[in-house]
Amino acid sequence: MQRKPTMNDVARLAGVGTMTVSRVLNSSPHVSDETAARVRTAVARLGYQPNEMARALRNFKSSTIGLLLPNLYDPFYATCAHALNMVAKEHDYTVLLTITNDNADHEYVEAKRMLQRHVEGLVVIPAESDRCRLGDPEFSEIPVVSMDRPLPPIEGREMDSVTTENQTGAREAIEHLVQVHGLKRILFVGHKPALFTMQERHEGYTSAMSTAGLATMARFDCVSEARATEICRDALELPEPPQAIFTANNLATRLILSALLKLRIRVPEQLALVGFDDLELSDLLHPALTVVRQPMTDLGSTAGRLLFGKLKSQVPRDQLARVVLPVELVVRNSCGCFFASGLGR
Amino acid sequence: MQRKPTMNDVARLAGVGTMTVSRVLNSSPHVSDETAARVRTAVARLGYQPNEMARALRNFKSSTIGLLLPNLYDPFYATCAHALNMVAKEHDYTVLLTITNDNADHEYVEAKRMLQRHVEGLVVIPAESDRCRLGDPEFSEIPVVSMDRPLPPIEGREMDSVTTENQTGAREAIEHLVQVHGLKRILFVGHKPALFTMQERHEGYTSAMSTAGLATMARFDCVSEARATEICRDALELPEPPQAIFTANNLATRLILSALLKLRIRVPEQLALVGFDDLELSDLLHPALTVVRQPMTDLGSTAGRLLFGKLKSQVPRDQLARVVLPVELVVRNSCGCFFASGLGR
DNA sequence: CTGAAAGCGCTAACAC
DNA sequence: GTGTTAGCGCTTTCAG
Numbered sequence: 169m170q171r172k173p174t175m176n177d178v179a180r181l182a183g184v185g186t187m188t189v190s191r192v193l194n195s196s197p198h199v200s201d202e203t204a205a206r207v208r209t210a211v212a213r214l215g216y217q218p219n220e221m222a223r224a225l226r227n228f229k230s231s232t233i234g235l236l237l238p239n240l241y242d243p244f245y246a247t248c249a250h251a252l253n254m255v256a257k258e259h260d261y262t263v264l265l266t267i268t269n270d271n272a273d274h275e276y277v278e279a280k281r282m283l284q285r286h287v288e289g290l291v292v293i294p295a296e297s298d299r300c301r302l303g304d305p306e307f308s309e310i311p312v313v314s315m316d317r318p319l320p321p322i323e324g325r326e327m328d329s330v331t332t333e334n335q336t337g338a339r340e341a342i343e344h345l346v347q348v349h350g351l352k353r354i355l356f357v358g359h360k361p362a363l364f365t366m367q368e369r370h371e372g373y374t375s376a377m378s379t380a381g382l383a384t385m386a387r388f389d390c391v392s393e394a395r396a397t398e399i400c401r402d403a404l405e406l407p408e409p410p411q412a413i414f415t416a417n418n419l420a421t422r423l424i425l426s427a428l429l430k431l432r433i434r435v436p437e438q439l440a441l442v443g444f445d446d447l448e449l450s451d452l453l454h455p456a457l458t459v460v461r462q463p464m465t466d467l468g469s470t471a472g473r474l475l476f477g478k479l480k481s482q483v484p485r486d487q488l489a490r491v492v493l494p495v496e497l498v499v500r501n502s503c504g505c506f507f508a509s510g511l512g513r
Numbered sequence: 514m515q516r517k518p519t520m521n522d523v524a525r526l527a528g529v530g531t532m533t534v535s536r537v538l539n540s541s542p543h544v545s546d547e548t549a550a551r552v553r554t555a556v557a558r559l560g561y562q563p564n565e566m567a568r569a570l571r572n573f574k575s576s577t578i579g580l581l582l583p584n585l586y587d588p589f590y591a592t593c594a595h596a597l598n599m600v601a602k603e604h605d606y607t608v609l610l611t612i613t614n615d616n617a618d619h620e621y622v623e624a625k626r627m628l629q630r631h632v633e634g635l636v637v638i639p640a641e642s643d644r645c646r647l648g649d650p651e652f653s654e655i656p657v658v659s660m661d662r663p664l665p666p667i668e669g670r671e672m673d674s675v676t677t678e679n680q681t682g683a684r685e686a687i688e689h690l691v692q693v694h695g696l697k698r699i700l701f702v703g704h705k706p707a708l709f710t711m712q713e714r715h716e717g718y719t720s721a722m723s724t725a726g727l728a729t730m731a732r733f734d735c736v737s738e739a740r741a742t743e744i745c746r747d748a749l750e751l752p753e754p755p756q757a758i759f760t761a762n763n764l765a766t767r768l769i770l771s772a773l774l775k776l777r778i779r780v781p782e783q784l785a786l787v788g789f790d791d792l793e794l795s796d797l798l799h800p801a802l803t804v805v806r807q808p809m810t811d812l813g814s815t816a817g818r819l820l821f822g823k824l825k826s827q828v829p830r831d832q833l834a835r836v837v838l839p840v841e842l843v844v845r846n847s848c849g850c851f852f853a854s855g856l857g858r
Numbered sequence: 859c860t861g862a863a864a865g866c867g868c869t870a871a872c873a874c
Numbered sequence: 875g876t877g878t879t880a881g882c883g884c885t886t887t888c889a890g
Contacts, residue, residue: 174867185877190869198875215651220629221570222867225882230566232630235610239595243793246591250584253612262626265580265610267598281607284565285577306560425797448588449792452770454799519883530861535885543859567883570866 173214182210193218224286232262233475234282236292238270244418244445244464245293248315251468252291259476261288272297279307289475294319296363303327311478311485315471317364318490328478328489330470334365334444337460337495338372341414341442344458344497346380349504351411351440355403356386357396357424358416369416369444385410396423400431404439411440412503418445421457436504446498455501463493518559527555538563569631577607578820579627581637583615589763589790589809590638593660596813597636604821606633617642624652634820639664641708648672656823656830660816662709663835673823673834675815679710679789682805682840683717686759686787689803689842691725694849696756696785699727700748702769703761706733714761714789730755741768745776749784757785757848763792766802781849791843800846808838 175193179186184203191199192207199207210216224230233256237245249265256263264282268275272295279290279302290312294300302312303322311328312319318329345351356373358366370386377384387399403410415421421443428435435441435455443450443459450457470491477483499505520538524531529548536544537552544552555561569575578601582590594610601608609627613620617640624635624647635657639645647657648667656673657664663674690696701718703711715731722729732744748755760766766788773780780786780800788795788804795802815836822828844850 175869176867186867187869187878188876191876194869200875203875217625217629217651219570219631219867220626221566221575221631222882223869225564225566225570225866225884226868226870228882232609240585240591240598241588241595243586243588243591246585246588246594249591249610250586250612253585253610257612262630263610264577265594265598265608267595267602280562281565284562285607286564286566306562422794422797425794429797447794449767449770449794449798452767452774453794453797520885521883531883532861532885533859536860539885545859548860564883567866568885570868570882571884571886573866 172219173216174219175216178207178210178214178216181214182206228286229288230286231260232264232285232287233289233291233479234264234266234279234285234287236266236268236275236279236282236290238293238295239267242418243448244316244462247464248293248468248471251465252315252472253468255469255472255476259480261476268295270295272300276301276304283307283310289313289479291315291471291475292319293317296360298362311475313471313475315467326488328471328474328491330467330474330491330493331365332462332467332493333495334368335372335375337444337462337497338369338414338416339376340495340497341444341458341460342373342376343380344499345412345414345440345442345503346376346382349412349440352380352382353385353408353410354382354412354414355410356384356414356416357390357399357420358386358388359390359420361388366416373414373416390415390420390423393423393426396420396427397430400424400427400433404431404433412436413439413441415441415443418443418447421445421447421450421459425453425457436502440504441502443502451500453502458500458503458505459498461496461498463495466493517564518561519564520561522559523552523555523561526559527551573631574633575631576605577609577630577632578634578636578824579609579611579624579630579632581611581613581620581624581627581635583638583640584612587763588793589661589807592809593638593813593816596810597660597817598813600814600817600821604825606821613640615640617645621646621649628652628655634658634824636660636816636820637664638662641705643707656820658816658820660812671833673816673819673836675812675819675836675838677807677812677838678840679713680717680720682789682807682842683714683759683761684721685840685842686789686803686805687718687721688725689844690757690759690785690787690848691721691727694757694785697725697727698730698753698755699757699759700755701729701731701759701761702735702744702765703731703733704735704765711761718759718761735760735765735768738768738771741765741772742775745769745772745778749776749778755784757781757787760786760788763788763790766790766792766795766804770798770802781847785849786847788847796845798847803845803848803850804843806841806843808840811838 175186175189179189192204240246266278275295289310293316313328315330319327415424446459446461520531520534524534537549585591611623620640634655638661648670658673660675664672760769791804791806
């Protein structure tokens, strides 16, 4: 385990100065072909690899970006992360990854760590919180882009964001239930009332319901199997029980579906179901799930494009971008469509 | 956007030398409480943050590890990555993430990039390939741990690995089909014959079949919906069609399931199904899937523990660890269990 | 207990 | 075209 060769070693072996080596490595024009060739042989002979640390220290750039997200076991976040990574790779950047567990304090600490590591930009799925600190002045030196949820503006400073049409998606889901299937009593089920996406989807639900002149009912506590069962039971005991449930994210969908199955409630005959977020196997379920599908990959790659646009100075730093990506209502069977016809197996 | 404060700035403000500041920051003992306090105030006043780049350059350590994996959209890999990240966080290390797309050349290039960035260790889900180069001498300076698939030993050098009981898992699945359900003709379906896990599972399948005195049949080309349909159709046209299919990974399971549904083949009555790898909604399917479940989180965290064991010098570098984690046969309905009783909805 | 000097590996700026 | 000098921000070494 001997010391790694440095630029000096290469220079000595090639019989030139270190600067010449540096120039060759950075393919600067003013080097004669002959010397360049000599240097390259020396590099190859020694298996020389530039020390990125020294380079970063000198150049004030690290070719690194930071990615902060709540977790990676949720396929939604993981897919965003995947897409972002691909963009970074295209630009020859490396990604520093951190899991925040949806905790704003961790997020802040980790973001600072990344700053110390001289990341040139940050992509973040902000932690669910009222007191996010990613707007602190120390972060204003690098571009920051948020995905899925916007970063709350702090002291007037706003940051780029890429989100999806949460409201529109929810509204379309409800309108489908109301207009196509003639349903009137639709229950909204979410898992965290404070979450931006949750609020937006609830807003979409509310507005669609009120447009149709229907009364709303919502539960925001669908966080466990037990609770989901409770929610379903409560709902069915109502004098006028809901005819459909709109689950506002993949966790809620999963839990409610499981509860419904256990309670032996027939979907969609007895209770229709539409969910926000597509799930891996939802087309193979019985009934196949009708869902609002979000463009997960686009979220990540758009965030990446936004960030690199600024890093490569193609876009002025102070130009604010707020991209909202379209969602798609994927009509399958759980809403009641194609079901009587027996297509649903 | 002014220059960041350096240690020198702090030293000047506190009226001490830079060394004293350094000592305080690294909580070295030989500083008087009073000076230390002065330094700390100065640090706070300036909002000083140590420059990790300079530190890494000086110390030859970066508090960074590298993670290389095929992709993040596969929940299996993503969950491993999540677990590893959590371990790294415990040790106050940062993770450099790279997607290899299961390409050994990308993997090699990216691993070298990580080396240039002075990662202190590497965790990798090796790309499917006969010519992996992660055993090259340049990597022998840092500990390398592989997950899910072992790294092929190169020039005698072997590396730590964490895998799961692929053979045993497959064998148990087959034995269940044979012994509990009395099935004799079982088709093995995989997607990539070269993959380590695929081979191991096939080996388990073969050994279980031969122990039972049964003939084997295998397909290794389940890579698309169309192909899956073809596989099913081919199988059913056989003079003695299979009574069960064993799908050797989550992709194959997904595709075969979808094909079976489309072909209106009843599971498990007409054809039983057992898969390797659990899927997010597989307990909600009709029938619920019987699967061999792998400890995804354990894979990641064990790999992390192995790596940090060496980084913290608790374990000698040359001590080879080969951990094999147990899998679990999760019996649900697709194998035929609990099905006649109507429990499956 | 504290500070000054030297240098980690690299490159921008200026000589020649 | 090419080499020399200086210094990025930090810490090790060695004097005080």
